[in-house]
Amino acid sequence: MDPITAAGLAAMAGSLGSEAGRQAWQGLTALVRRPFRGPAAPDDGALQVSSGEPELSALVGDPADPMRAQALATALGVRAALDGEFRTLLDEWWQRAQDVSPSVVVHNNFSGTPHGGSVFQGSNFSNMTTHMTYGAPARDARGDGDA
Numbered sequence: 001m002d003p004i005t006a007a008g009l010a011a012m013a014g015s016l017g018s019e020a021g022r023q024a025w026q027g028l029t030a031l032v033r034r035p036f037r038g039p040a041a042p043d044d045g046a047l048q049v050s051s052g053e054p055e056l057s058a059l060v061g062d063p064a065d066p067m068r069a070q071a072l073a074t075a076l077g078v079r080a081a082l083d084g085e086f087r088t089l090l091d092e093w094w095q096r097a098q099d100v101s102p103s104v105v106v107h108n109n110f111s112g113t114p115h116g117g118s119v120f121q122g123s124n125f126s127n128m129t130t131h132m133t134y135g136a137p138a139r140d141a142r143g144d145g146d147a
Contacts, residue, residue, distance in 0.1 A: 004076055006069035012097060013063035021093055024097040026062075031093055032056055032076075037083045049082060050075040 012045035015021030032052035062068055080087035 004073050004090070006066060006073045006092060008098070009059060009072050010063055010066060010069035013059045013069070022095075027093050027097070029056060031086070033114075034086065034089075036079065037085055052079060054077050086105055 012021060012024055015024075036049065036051055052072060052075040055068065055075045059065070059068040059072050076090060080090050
């Protein structure tokens with residue numbers, strides 16, 4: 001089974017506006033609502049295994065929160081480790097969900113002079129650190145600064 005990543009779940013939760021995203025999420029919702037078939041919990045309540053429903057609802061409420069995505073990924077992983085049937089169905093769902101996930105196309109345009117000398121263009125930047133030095137703009141052969 002490929003690991004279900006928090007980043008993948010967050011991206012999927014963020015794509016609920018698309019038909020493919022809604023269908024994938026409905027599939028996961030139906031899956032986590034299935035009865036848990038793992039080892040029985042002792043009467044003293046010592047073993048507490050989440051179905052994944054609370055974590056799923058929390059992530060839908062705030063798809064940009066990486067902690068909610070990680071909580072769902074963890075709940076799904078624990079449940080899959082304890083319930084073989086759930087693991088099989090989850091793996092099938094994950095493979096289908098990755099196949100229908102829309103690819104992101106980013107079109108960036110920039111014109112003018114960047115303030116500070118750097119421009120970053122792309123999609124989904126996170127946990128990024130940059131170190132820039134500021135100085136005089138580079139001069140071209142004509143000496144007019146349009147290097």
